Structure formats: structure tokens, C-alpha cells
Amino acid sequence: MTRQPDSLLSLTDFNGAPLADDLLWKSFRGLMERHGYVFMCNVPDTFDPVAFCKRLGDFVPQYTGVLVGDVTPEPGMEEFYHAGNTKPLYPHSEGYDFEGLPPRYLALWCERPNTGAGGETTLADARAWSETLGEADRAYLCERVFAWETTDAMRHLGLDLHPEHPVLEEHPDALIVRYSFNNLVRGDDEDIVGPLLADAREYFERHHVAVQYERRDMLVFDNWRMLHARNAFTDTGRHLRRIQIAHRPTP
Ligand SMILES: [Fe+2]
Structure with missing residues (x-):
């Protein structure tokens, strides 16, 4: 079942004026803590998404090296x-194929929405999923170190990564969930890890919200906590921009 996002933040107030900066941050932090994501709508022309993201932390380069990426259909990648x-x-979670920590936040904003059906970003809370696990399964996912690999597309682009991580990592600041149904190397553990990965995917299907963008809308989510996915679409003019933001350690 698909639900509409319940963590919405309007960047203009009841008078249509831009939300005051301190209110914006207080509301953003509160919604992020509670839901693990914030969908920002009614975005005024004066809002600068890159400057907003800079205040959340340092940017992590995309696979191509750029700091602000484009998500739009590319020739030859069909x-x-x-x-x-x-x-x-x-x-999936973003950055399960990184050697170190995955990005803490991912920001996606819309330059040009797609016409027609589809194209929603879908999201569900993987930390909540991990809390549904029995003690033995949770301990297994914290302790067993798996090999991970990049997608075929990344190998095609010349990146072949093979990091090793558990699925659940107890970082001092928060639980990190790494997840990919396809790109975790299951090996001899198929009988144990296969059903757990399937369980997470079913949890996602039952609990996800779906975000459809208007121009300038911005979604920011906690990538250590949330899994994300995308529905197919047909309009090749769809254009999102994308920033990965590093974890800022708690002082
Ligand atoms: Fe992604």
C-alpha cells in the first residue's frame, strides 16, 4: 500500500512569505528526528537548496566526482x-558500496517534474524494520560481515567496488542500516540472509510513503535510517538534482 508523505514542511507561511530561518530549522530538525525524512514544499524562489544542504554537513562526491548531481535519463543507460x-x-540505502560510512543525508530536489504517471521517490523506515526482528536475527545482521558489490551500471562506468560491512552497524550516534537486495553477496549464507532481505523488502512494500515532486520541491532523508526506491516513469524530461551529505559527528 502506498501512503502520502506525512512529514511535510511548507517553506512559505500562512501569508505566503518565506518561513523565518529559525522556524524553518526547528521544524526541519523536529520532523527529521520523528520521521527520518522531510518533504519541503511551497518553496519560494529565494530558497537556495545547495546553501540549505551545506548547513547539514559536508558534501560527499557522487560517483562521477561532482558534488551536486543530476538525476535524469541519460543516453546509453536504458x-x-x-x-x-x-x-x-x-x-536500497545509498552508499552501501562505499568503504567507509554511507552518506548521512540525501537531498533530492526537482528542477523539472515528469508529466504522466510514476516517478515518485518511495521511502520507508528501515530502523523501524530492524526493531521488528528477533534478537538472534538482529545480532546476526550486526555481526556477520558481508561483501557488497556495485551495480552493473557502475561497473560499466568503470567503478568496481567490493567493500565489506554488516547490514546493521551500531555507530555511536545512530544505527546504520545498509541494504541492497541485489548487491549484497550472500554466498553460503543464502538460507539465513535471503529471508531477512526479503522480509525488509516486504516491510518496505507495506509501509512506504510515495513523494511526487512539483518544481522546486525538496526531499531530504536520513540515509542511515530510511530505504528509498523509485517508481518507473515515461517522461524523459524529468530532472532532479541530488546531494549526498556526510555524517557530522556529535560533539
Ligand atoms: Fe539511491
């Missing part, structure tokens, strides 16, 4: 499992 086409993306 046949791959890849954000740069119109196909669906399955639930």
Missing part, C-alpha cells in the same frame, strides 16, 4: 539498473 533512466529502482 538497459542498466541505474538512476539515469526511466526504470524503477528497488529499495
Whole structure:
């Protein structure tokens, strides 16, 4: 079942004026803490998404090295499992293929919405999923270190990564959930980890919210906590921009 986002922040107030900066931050922090994501709408022309993201932390380069990426259909990538086409993306966390910490936040904002059906970003709370696990399963996902690999599309672009991580990592500041149904190497653990990965995917199907963008809308989510995916679409003019933001350690 698909639900509409319940963590909405209007960037203009009841008079249509831009929300005061301190109110914006207080509301953003509160919604992020509670829901793990914030969908920002009614965005005034004066709002600068890059400057907003800078206040959340340092930017993590995209695979291509750029700090502010584009998500739009790219020629030659139609046949791959890849954000740069119109196909669906399955639930995953960002940066499970990084050697170190995955980005803490991901920001996506809309330069040009798609016409027609589809194109929603979907999100569900993987920390909440982890809390549904029995003690033995949770301990297994914290202790067992798996090999992970990049997607075929990334290998096609010349990046072949093989980091090793558990699915659940107890970082001092927050639980980190890494997840990919396809790109975790299951090996001899298929019988144990296969059903757990399927359980997470079913949890996502039952609990996700779906975000459809208007121009300038911005979604920010806690990538250590939330899984995200995308519905397929047909309009090749759809254009989002994308920033990955590093974790800022608690002082
Ligand atoms: Fe992603």
C-alpha cells in the first residue's frame, strides 16, 4: 500500500512569505528526528537548496566526482539498473558500496517534474524494520560481515567496488542500516540472509510513503535510517538534482 508523505514542511507561511530561518530549522530538525525524512514544499524562489544542504554537513562526491548531481535519463543507460533512466529502482540505502560510512543525508530536489504517471521517490523506515526482528536475527545482521558489490551500471562506468560491512552497524550516534537486495553477496549464507532481505523488502512494500515532486520541491532523508526506491516513469524530461551529505559527528 502506498501512503502520502506525512512529514511535510511548507517553506512559505500562512501569508505566503518565506518561513523565518529559525522556524524553518526547528521544524526541519523536529520532523527529521520523528520521521527520518522531510518533504519541503511551497518553496519560494529565494530558497537556495545547495546553501540549505551545506548547513547539514559536508558534501560527499557522487560517483562521477561532482558534488551536486543530476538525476535524469541519460543516453546509453536504458538497459542498466541505474538512476539515469526511466526504470524503477528497488529499495536500497545509498552508499552501501562505499568503504567507509554511507552518506548521512540525501537531498533530492526537482528542477523539472515528469508529466504522466510514476516517478515518485518511495521511502520507508528501515530502523523501524530492524526493531521488528528477533534478537538472534538482529545480532546476526550486526555481526556477520558481508561483501557488497556495485551495480552493473557502475561497473560499466568503470567503478568496481567490493567493500565489506554488516547490514546493521551500531555507530555511536545512530544505527546504520545498509541494504541492497541485489548487491549484497550472500554466498553460503543464502538460507539465513535471503529471508531477512526479503522480509525488509516486504516491510518496505507495506509501509512506504510515495513523494511526487512539483518544481522546486525538496526531499531530504536520513540515509542511515530510511530505504528509498523509485517508481518507473515515461517522461524523459524529468530532472532532479541530488546531494549526498556526510555524517557530522556529535560533539
Ligand atoms: Fe539511491
